[in-house]
Amino acid sequence: MSAWDIIIPILTLVVGLIGGFAGGVFYLRQQLMKMQSDPEMLQKMAKQMGYNLNKQQLQRAQQMMKRGNIGRK
Secondary structure (H helix, E strand, O other): OHHHHHHHHHHHHHHHHHHHHHHHHHHHHHHHEEEHHOOHHHHHHHHHHHOOOOOHHHHHHHHHHHOOOOOOO
């Protein structure tokens, strides 16, 4: 058993974790950007969390998301 038998699995685990995290962040940013322009998607997410937003609350949530620069670098 050589040192490479230990180093390679650990290295692939670290690379996989970093890649998975980066992919998850990218996916989440894309979804948040879609929600900024699609009120139905935002309404659906709110219902999944147990909230029922009226039109005024929905518009306020969209404005907050746009002001917060969510999804932008």
